[in-house]
Amino acid sequence: MKKKYSLVIKNGLVVTGKGIRRVDVGISNEKISAMISNISADIAEEVIDASGKYILPGAIDVHVHPVYLDDVGYSSEVAAYGGATTLLHFAYARTGESLVEQVKKMLKEGKKTSKLDFGLHGGLFDASKQVPEIPQVMKMGVKTIKFFLAYMKQGWYTDDYQLTKAMDILVKNGGMAMIHGENGGAIDYLEDKFFSKANAPASNFNLSRPAALEEEAVFRALRIAEVMNCPLYIAHVTTKRVIEHLRQAQALGQKVYAETCPQYLNLTKEILKEKGVLAKIGPPIRDAEDKKALWKALADGILSVVSSDHAPKIKDLKGEFLKQGFGSPQIETVLPLTYDEGVNKGKISLVRLVQVTAENPARIFGLYPKKGTISVGSDADLVVFDPAKEFTIKKENQHSKAGYSLYEGRKVLGWPEMSFQRGHKVLWEGKIVAELGTGQFLPTMENQSEPVMT
Numbered sequence: 001m002k003k004k005y006s007l008v009i010k011n012g013l014v015v016t017g018k019g020i021r022r023v024d025v026g027i028s029n030e031k032i033s034a035m036i037s038n039i040s041a042d043i044a045e046e047v048i049d050a051s052g053k054y055i056l057p058g059a060i061d062v063h064v065h066p067v068y069l070d071d072v073g074y075s076s077e078v079a080a081y082g083g084a085t086t087l088l089h090f091a092y093a094r095t096g097e098s099l100v101e102q103v104k105k106m107l108k109e110g111k112k113t114s115k116l117d118f119g120l121h122g123g124l125f126d127a128s129k130q131v132p133e134i135p136q137v138m139k140m141g142v143k144t145i146k147f148f149l150a151y152m153k154q155g156w157y158t159d160d161y162q163l164t165k166a167m168d169i170l171v172k173n174g175g176m177a178m179i180h181g182e183n184g185g186a187i188d189y190l191e192d193k194f195f196s197k198a199n200a201p202a203s204n205f206n207l208s209r210p211a212a213l214e215e216e217a218v219f220r221a222l223r224i225a226e227v228m229n230c231p232l233y234i235a236h237v238t239t240k241r242v243i244e245h246l247r248q249a250q251a252l253g254q255k256v257y258a259e260t261c262p263q264y265l266n267l268t269k270e271i272l273k274e275k276g277v278l279a280k281i282g283p284p285i286r287d288a289e290d291k292k293a294l295w296k297a298l299a300d301g302i303l304s305v306v307s308s309d310h311a312p313k314i315k316d317l318k319g320e321f322l323k324q325g326f327g328s329p330q331i332e333t334v335l336p337l338t339y340d341e342g343v344n345k346g347k348i349s350l351v352r353l354v355q356v357t358a359e360n361p362a363r364i365f366g367l368y369p370k371k372g373t374i375s376v377g378s379d380a381d382l383v384v385f386d387p388a389k390e391f392t393i394k395k396e397n398q399h400s401k402a403g404y405s406l407y408e409g410r411k412v413l414g415w416p417e418m419s420f421q422r423g424h425k426v427l428w429e430g431k432i433v434a435e436l437g438t439g440q441f442l443p444t445m446e447n448q449s450e451p452v453m454t
Contacts, residue, residue, distance in 0.1 A: 004028065004043040007423055012050030012384065015350055016057065016374050017359035017452050025055060027380040030422035035376060048418075050384050056354055057374050058085025058381035058419060059335045060361035062121075063235060063259065063307035065090055065327065069401040070312050072106060073113025075331060076439060077432045078399045079310075080116060082332040083416035085381040085426065086371050086442070087116055088361075090146060092123040095155050099124065099133040103142050107441060114439030115432060116421060117381075119365065121146055121178060121444075125155065127162035134169045141443025143175035144233065144365065149217040150282065152184035153191075160224065167230035174445055176231040176255075181218040181242070182209060182283055195322050202272040202321055206284050211239035214283050218242045222249050222256060231255040231448070233364065236309050238264045238283045240293030246302050257364050257451060259305035260294050262330055262337045263406060267291075271406060277315050279406055282326040295347045301453030304360040308334045312402030329400035333393060333407060339385070340412035351454050360451035365444045380423035389415040 005026040014021050014035065026034030026044070041047045061084045066072040072089060079087055091106040093099040099122055110118050122137050122145040124130045134145055145166060147158040158166075167177050187209050194204040218234055222245060225232035234246070237260045249256045263281060268288050271279045279285060297303045311327025335357055342348040348356070362372025369378050391397075391414075393407045419427040426434045 003045045005033065005039070005045065007046050007048070007420070008039050008041065008044040009048045009050050009055055009382065009384065010039065012053045012055040014055045014374055015354050017351060017355045019351060025374065025382065027423040030380060032374060032376055032378050032380050035374070048384070052388065053417065054350070054385040054387060055374065056083070056383045056385050057358040057372055058383050058421065059083050059357045060086040060367070060372055061307050061310070061331060061334060062088040062305065062361045062365060063261070063309045064088065064331060065311040067092060068311055068313045068327070070310070071113070072109045072118070073115065073436055074401065075310065076114045076116040076118070079331045080419060080426050080432050080434065081399050083335040083383040083385065083419055083427070084331065085116055085383070085419060085421050086118065086367070088119045088121055088365060088444070090123045091120045091142070092125060093130050094125045096126065099130040100136050103137045103140055107140070110439065111437065111441060113436050115426065115434040115436060116439045117442055118439050119367070119442040119444045124158060127158040127166070131162055131166045131169065134166060135173060138173045138175055141441065143173070143445035144178055145170060145175065146178040146180065146235070148180045148184070149221065150180055150182035150184040150187055153188045157184045160220070163221070164224050164228060167225060167228040171228055171230040176233055176445060177225065178233040178235055179217070179221045180235055181214055181221060183213040183217045186213050191322060200321065202276045205272060205280060205321070206269050206286070209282065209284050211241045211286060211290065214239055215241040215245070219245050222254070225256065226254055232257070234258040236261050236264070236283060237294065237303060238286050239290045243293060243297045243302055250302065257305070258303050259307050260298065260303050261307060261309045262334050263328065264294055265291060265306070266337055266341050267406060275406060277317060277319070277321055277324040278328060278404055280321070280324055280326055281328055295342070298356060299348050299352065304356060304364065304451035304453070306334060306338050306356045307361070312400045328406055329398065329402040329404070332398055332400065333405070336391065336412050336415050337407065339414045344413055349454060355452055355454065363449045363451050366446045366448040367442055367444070368447065368449055380420055382420045383416050384418045385414065386417045387414045389413070389417070391415040
């Protein structure tokens with residue numbers, strides 16, 4: 001006789017953006033079909049006892065770069081070890097490339113290799129040629145486009161004319177602009193100034209990319225978005241100088257959303273002295289005062305999302321600092337680090353953790369309530385999280401091909417034990433058991449809603 005549920009998870013504490021409940025979770029047809037007490041084991045094909053564990057919605061990482069050492073398929077595997085079940089990747093169109101063709105390429109790769117459900121953002125390096133392609137990729141389900149206000153030397157820079165034009169296109173077609181907010185021209189000059197001599201110290205990195213220039217670029221983007229009435233997403237906020245501008249824009253009813261990342265919530269610029277070019281990230285990791293302000297903004301609701309900015313690259317530890325790439329491996333440790341540093345240390349609540357790692361990403365990018373929550377009718381994307389598990393982060397137990405972690409030796413309390421994508425096992429007994437190509441493509445911005453906070 002066919003059982004009522006394919007899977008039941010019993011005796012755990014279910015955490016959503018609305019609160020914490022002790023209920024059993026019944027799953028059938030890849031959806032959550034029941035949330036009630038004492039579901040009988042007799043009517044389930046499989047039962048998991050989650051006593052002493054939290055049942056969390058699968059984390060949604062909306063800031064992933066699968067174009068370096070970890071490609072689309074491998075990024076999904078690394079992310080799954082950390083409790084993620086949905087990823088939004090950047091499909092970058094570099095100088096001379098077609099945005100449409102790059103989206104098609106990554107969409108094909110994702111459908112073939114991703115072990116997790118995924119969506120795509122467009123990313124422009126050659127704005128004057130690629131902005132006209134935006135309407136076509138929006139018809140393909142890619143309605144969020146990233147623009148670089150930095151990296152002028154590299155030729156990745158989007159000027160104000162092209163940014164305004166792109167926002168006009170996006171708002172007319174139900175899309176959203178995303179920015180990397182740093183002033184490119186000023187930073188390029190400061191790089192020339194502070195790295196003109198051979199063997200300039202890594203500590204000069206922050207001098208070349210000061211917080212004031214992040215503030216300036218974010219403020220400029222906010223004002224252009226205000227004029228164009230375009231929703232705006234600010235990637236990887238690093239400094240308190242940005243927060244007041246976000247607060248004011250949100251208070252005026254502007255649709256502006258912002259994320260920060262674990263590297264900015266857990267580290268300070270002193271990491272450059274220890275790790276050198278391995279800690280070269282744009283924007284840079286800043287000081288303790290900024291870190292404190294980011295946690296407060298996350299708790300207050302000014303910042304709505306924590307995502308990885310996962311960008312693992314080959315770096316030459318003996319090479320010239322400026323010639324090394326930006327970025328580091330982050331995708332596997334987003335949820336555990338935010339739990340340990342945030343919840344365990346009283347900076348955010350457990351409910352807020354779920355909001356910033358799952359529900360708000362789903363709401364902002366139009367995936368809620370299919371994703372981002374545990375409720376009847378939602379996809380059964382779940383993480384069984386053990387709050388009592390002690391774990392020491394080491395390169396030997398991390399899975400990115402980068403081969404290092406900025407958190408080497410960091411002890412955390414709390415780690416994902418198992419996960420499920422639409423009711424199917426993903427992380428199981430310490431291994432990723434999902435198969436290549438089982439991830440489904442998710443068009444974005446189909447049902448955007450405002451982020452929540454407690």
